[in-house]
Amino acid sequence: MQLTGVLARILFIQCLITTCLGFGFLAPVGVALGGIAASAICRFKECCSEHSIHADFDGLEDALKKHIYGQHLVLDIVTNALRSHWADNHKPQKALTLSFHGWPGSGKNYVTKFIVENMYKYGSKSKFVHHFIGRMHFSSENKVKEYQENLQEWIKGNTTNCGKQLFIFDEVDKMPSRVLNIIKPMIDYRDDVDGVDYRDCVFIFLSNTGADLINEHVLEMWKEDGVKREDLKLQDFEMLITRGAFNEEGGFHHSDTIRSNLIDHYVPFLPMERRHVKLCILDEFAQRNVTNPSEEHVNEAMAFVEWGPSTEKLFSTTGCKRISSKVGMIVTQYKLNKPGG
């Protein structure tokens, strides 16, 4: 009798231990296996998780600091806005909307490229990144309805699959106005639009709209002694840009989006001065492994740049846009990146 009692107790304890062991070991093993399986799958296939959407904001910050010149406001706004939008500890109230404004070549596309590369492992090839170009994708005034239907379907379809989508609209000023009105509900303060949650999405709009106003303002400040470019504040520009965006032709013309304040940040790209263009040139040489180009070769690249406005000739009218191909040509022509060249 006593023996069976002892046996039963031993059995009971053993069961307890196995169960504990079972829970103690198997649960983490299960989680780990799941994690390994996911990361294995996500190594070959793009996933809607941090495996493929790595959101490397430190990397973005470094890249912008290193390659973007003369745009202190851009550096201030862009990384911080994105970082806080996807912060782990809070759900955004609405999709993030950034509107980039400035002359061609002031770096709008360049900054966008770094955003794409640092947020998504597959960069511009990511299925979560969508790049629309005004003149290419929305060229006809007669097709506004069709464009709107497509856009709505695509944004909805993609966001249903994965919330962290990036939609880039380039050349907004070349789009028929009204097309963009269709996205208004998706970027508004709502947690649910027909069963879809758009709040993790990011929308970036690029245009030349307001650029003349930006440049005039920088010029005025330059003429006034004592105001340094680096002292210019975002508030100095936001009003100028919204007014420009509202009144000039194009995608935001008399737009609902602007009218209802759904753009979170207007980001002014300032016109590039000689010293900034020179940095672009040096960067382009460096990217071709020419670390110490001669003054003569730098000047040769500089000679292709056109300057405005007509009297002051202070700003590059094309920013750093054609610098890359010009430097490439100079490097090839003089064989600058060959050993001993």
Ligand SMILES: *[C@@H]1O[C@H](CO)[C@@H](O)[C@H](O)[C@H]1NC(C)=O
């Ligand atoms: C996602 O967006 C792309 C355009 O970038 C579109 O071609 C595709 O059909 C969309 N997918 C869904 C499921 O709507």
Ligand SMILES: *[C@@H]1O[C@H](CO)[C@@H](O)[C@H](O)[C@H]1NC(C)=O
């Ligand atoms: C620059 O140099 C690195 C290392 O020496 C090399 O891997 C790379 O291909 C070079 N790039 C160009 C553009 O020559």
